[in-house]
Amino acid sequence: MPSSLSVASAKTRHKRVLPGFGLSLGSSLFFISLILLLPMTGLVMQTADMGWSEYWYVITDERVVASYKVTIWAALIASVFNGVFGLLLAWVLVRYEFPGKRILDALVDLPFALPTAVAGITLATLYAENGWYGELLAQWGIKVAYTPLGIIVAMSFTSIPFVVRTVQPVLEELSPEEEEAGITLGASDWSVFQRIIMPSLWPALVTGVALSFTRSLGEFGAVIFIAGNMPYVSEITSLMIFVRLQEFDFPAASAIASVVLIASLVLLFAINIWQGRYLKRLHGR
Amino acid sequence: MASGQRHQQRVGDRPAVKYTLIGITLVLTALLLVVPLISIFEQAFVDGLAVYWDSLGDPDTLHAIGLTLFVALLTVPINLFFGVLLAWSVTRFEFPGRKLMMTLMDIPFAVSPVVAGLLYLLLYGNNGWIGEWLYEHDLQLMFAWPGIVMVTVFVTCPFVARELIPLMQQQGREDEEAAVILGASGWQLFRRVTLPNIKWALLYGVILTNARAVGEFGAVSVVSGNIRGETNTLPLHIQLLYEDYQATAAFASASLLALIALITLIFKAFIEWRQERAEQLH
Numbered sequence: 001m002p003s004s005l006s007v008a009s010a011k012t013r014h015k016r017v018l019p020g021f022g023l024s025l026g027s028s029l030f031f032i033s034l035i036l037l038l039p040m041t042g043l044v045m046q047t048a049d050m051g052w053s054e055y056w057y058v059i060t061d062e063r064v065v066a067s068y069k070v071t072i073w074a075a076l077i078a079s080v081f082n083g084v085f086g087l088l089l090a091w092v093l094v095r096y097e098f099p100g101k102r103i104l105d106a107l108v109d110l111p112f113a114l115p116t117a118v119a120g121i122t123l124a125t126l127y128a129e130n131g132w133y134g135e136l137l138a139q140w141g142i143k144v145a146y147t148p149l150g151i152i153v154a155m156s157f158t159s160i161p162f163v164v165r166t167v168q169p170v171l172e173e174l175s176p177e178e179e180e181a182g183i184t185l186g187a188s189d190w191s192v193f194q195r196i197i198m199p200s201l202w203p204a205l206v207t208g209v210a211l212s213f214t215r216s217l218g219e220f221g222a223v224i225f226i227a228g229n230m231p232y233v234s235e236i237t238s239l240m241i242f243v244r245l246q247e248f249d250f251p252a253a254s255a256i257a258s259v260v261l262i263a264s265l266v267l268l269f270a271i272n273i274w275q276g277r278y279l280k281r282l283h284g285r
Numbered sequence: 286m287a288s289g290q291r292h293q294q295r296v297g298d299r300p301a302v303k304y305t306l307i308g309i310t311l312v313l314t315a316l317l318l319v320v321p322l323i324s325i326f327e328q329a330f331v332d333g334l335a336v337y338w339d340s341l342g343d344p345d346t347l348h349a350i351g352l353t354l355f356v357a358l359l360t361v362p363i364n365l366f367f368g369v370l371l372a373w374s375v376t377r378f379e380f381p382g383r384k385l386m387m388t389l390m391d392i393p394f395a396v397s398p399v400v401a402g403l404l405y406l407l408l409y410g411n412n413g414w415i416g417e418w419l420y421e422h423d424l425q426l427m428f429a430w431p432g433i434v435m436v437t438v439f440v441t442c443p444f445v446a447r448e449l450i451p452l453m454q455q456q457g458r459e460d461e462e463a464a465v466i467l468g469a470s471g472w473q474l475f476r477r478v479t480l481p482n483i484k485w486a487l488l489y490g491v492i493l494t495n496a497r498a499v500g501e502f503g504a505v506s507v508v509s510g511n512i513r514g515e516t517n518t519l520p521l522h523i524q525l526l527y528e529d530y531q532a533t534a535a536f537a538s539a540s541l542l543a544l545i546a547l548i549t550l551i552f553k554a555f556i557e558w559r560q561e562r563a564e565q566l567h
Contacts, residue, residue, distance in 0.1 A: 016378065017462045019471040024374035028386065031367040035439055036392050039401075042408030042415075085313060092310045095295070096303055104311070106554040107318050113493070113546035114322075115500025117520040118539040121527045122321045125328060125536075132324065157317065179295050189296045197296060211394075218397030220503035221520070225527065238399040238503065245403065245507065254407060257400045268395035272388045 043261065046254040058255040066232045067240045068259075070148055074236070075216035078155035079163075083209040085156075086163025087201075093164070094171040108165070111158045116221025123154055124226040146228030151236060154223045155216035162215060166208035167201065174200060203278035207271060214267045218260070325543045328536035340534035341541070348514050349522035350541070352430065356518060357498040360437045364494050368445025369487070373479075375446075376453040377461070387450075390443050398440055402507025405436050428510030433518060436504040441497045448490035449483055456482055485556045496549045500542055 047055060058064070093105055111119065127134045127144040134145055144150050174197065182192040220238040227234045235243075237260055244253035297303060330337055340346065371390065375383055393401065410416045410427045419426060426432045464478045480487075502520040509516045517525065519538055526535035 017465050018377050018458060019465065019474065020373060021378050024370040025378065025380065027367065028371045028374050031371070031442075032386065032389050035442055036389060039404035039408050039439070042406075042413045043404055045414065046407050046412075085317075088306065088310050089314070091297070092307055095297060096307055098307055100311075102554055102558065104314060105557070106550040107314060109550055109553060110318050110322060110546065113496045113549040115496075115502060115520050115539075115542045115546070117502040117523050118325065118500065118542050118546075119321070121523065121532075121535055121539060122325050122328075125532065126321060126324055132320070157321070160317075176295055183294065183296070189299065189302060192296050214395050218395070218400070220397060220399050225524075238397045241397075241399050241403060242507070245406075250407070250412065253403060257403050260397055261400050261404075264395040264397065264400075265392070268391055269388060272384075272391070276384065 040261075043254055043258060046251060047258050050251050050255060054251070055255050058252045059259050063231050063235070064237070064240055064256055067235050067237045070151065070234060071217060071236045071238075074148060074151040074155055075213050075219075078152045078216050079159065079209045079213040081152075081156050082160050082163045082212045083205060086160060086208060086212070087167055087205060089160075089164045090167040090171055094168060108161055112161050116158060116219070117225070119157055119222040120154065120225035123150070123157060123222065127153065127226060145226050146230075146234065148227075148234050150226035150228065151223050151234060154226050155219050156212075158219050158222045159212035159215040162211040163205070163208035166211065167204050170201060170204040203274075203281075207275050207278075210267065210271050210274075214264055214271070217267075218264060322543065322547075325536060325539055328532065329540040331536075332533050336533060337537050337540075340531075340537040343534070345514050345517070346522060346534070346538055349517050349519045349538070352433075352517065353499050353519040356430065356434050356437055357495050359434045360441060360498045361491060361494050363438055364442050365445055365487075365491055367442065368449065368490060368494075371446040372449035372453055376450055377458055390446060393440050393443055398436075398501065398503030399507055401439050402436050402504035405432060405439070405504075406508055409435070427508050428512075429516060432508040433505050433516065436508050437498050437501050440501050440504050441494045444494045444497060445487070445490035448486045448493065452483055452486045453479075485559065489553055489556055492549050492552055496545055499545055 050058075089104075089108060093101065093108075124145055125131050127137070127150060129135065129138055129143075129145070131145070134143075137144060142149075144153055178196050179192055182196050183189075187195075218238060220236070220242075223236055224239055227236065227239075229235050229239055237256065241253050241256050241260070244250075244256065297306065341350075371386075374380075375387055406427055407413050408415050409419065409432065411420050416427070426435065460482070461474055461478050464474050469477065499518075500520055501518075502524070505518055506521055506524070509518065509521060511517060511521055511525070513522075513525065519542060523535045523538045523542075526532075526538065
């Protein structure tokens with residue numbers, strides 16, 4: 001998540017007055033190693049047992065490749081939609097006062113707090129042909145449930161908070177002077193927004209969209225109920241791993257999982273480096 | 286229009302723009318978030334209150350509720366303990382690798398829960414290098430409750446630290462350093478100085494961890510084995526019911542989890558309201 005900034009880092013180096021350095025760092029390292037890093041060894045060993053050609057064969061299987069495509073496209077569209085909707089939400093929450101604002105702010109976190117399986121069955125029911133939304137959309141010939149469109153709906157639902165919560169603090173800190181100058185000089189709202197606000201906002205927006213994309217790539221619970229899970233059409237990669245596991249094909253499941261794991265770790269590190277850099281610029285350090 | 290423009294100071298302050306944006310946001314939020322939330326309860330009560338209570342009173346459902354609470358009861362204290370220590374170490378000290386540690390901490394956010402479950406299954410299952418040893422000693426972690434607890438700890442471990450870190454950074458270490466100079470012991474320092482400052486964020490971290498712990502689905506479904514009445518947590522039970530065409534029963538169970546989510550949100554709104562009021566008083 002976004003708000004992990006090292007604000008204190010550039011201060012003059014403190015002598016360690018506070019107690020608990022050894023204890024807290026030691027247990028943190030122990031915890032991270034035991035909970036987060038150690039389990040990866042099992043995956044490494046499992047995939048190392050396979051030959052390279054077998055590994056390649058499994059991860060480039062036609063059905064698996066189709067699942068990468070569905071997952072990446074759906075996550076991309078969902079996170080771009082969230083970029084627009086999330087920016088709008090953050091803007092309205094930061095800039096305006098209106099009754100019910102606090103409720104709206106709390107509602108943004110609903111997808112974080114609501115279990116994904118609950119979101120999944122709810123969206124599947126809403127968008128099914130006899131559901132509230134499904135019936136309406138059917139009149140225009142749009143089918144959402146049990147199609148790739150359903151995957152996009154589920155992914156954007158579960159990852160909306162990422163964009164809002166990344167953009168919101170930056171929008172709050174934006175100083176009004178330049179903006180006021182632009183307006184006073186007679187520039188239109190739109191051009192001030194484009195030329196003055198967007199340049200300081202877009203790094204946060206990109207971070208939020210990237211976080212939303214990463215989360216969507218891995219989303220499972222919300223998606224499988226609404227997707228229909230048809231091989232080659234609406235089967236996501238996480239489900240592909242699950243299917244291989246149910247066939248007791250551990251090596252294949254591990255191979256596909258290693259692809260997903262590497263992709264998400266690369267994205268995670270890239271986002272963190274990128275975020276660290278723009279925040280430094282933003283705070284002038 | 287002309288007079289409106291003269292008073293306008295910032296972008297989007299013009300009433301026409303302002304109310305259009307608020308309107309669009311409210312409509313979209315209603316459609317995308319509020320209606321789904323309401324429909325959970327609508328679906329749960331569609332056949333009346335009696336059916337709702339009946340489906341919650343089913344022995345398998347009761348067992349799933351019990352197991353879910355049990356898992357949360359073990360997970361939350363573990364993650365609370367390490368979350369506080371993690372936040373303390375990265376906000377109170379400078380050390381090489383500090384940023385790397387904060388990135389590593391985010392792994393559960395980025396990794397698909399199915400992959401998380403698989404990692405644990407490969408290591409602690411009968412074929413894994415630790416699993417083999419466990420098997421020889423007749424210890425089974427996977428497809429049993431310990432495995433469910435382990436993956437739930439994995440998935441929910443960043444939440445407490447993530448809530449604490451920004452707050453503890455913002456508050457700085459001056460108060461605590463003063464306390465040390467005045468001779469406070471480590472425990473006194475934490476209880477009397479740090480804890481009062483972070484208690485609300487800490488509580489929210491705990492509640493959020495709890496909400497995620499009771500709701501974890503992907504990782505748990507890999508390691509649970511889905512044995513009805515034994516290793517079925519509430520989210521897995523909901524899936525079974527739903528796929529068994531017992532939608533009303535599924536939504537009855539789902540309404541319990543939705544209620545926990547709602548309480549989490551209300552609590553968060555309350556904390557933020559308190560915080561704003563405290564800032565205004567200063």
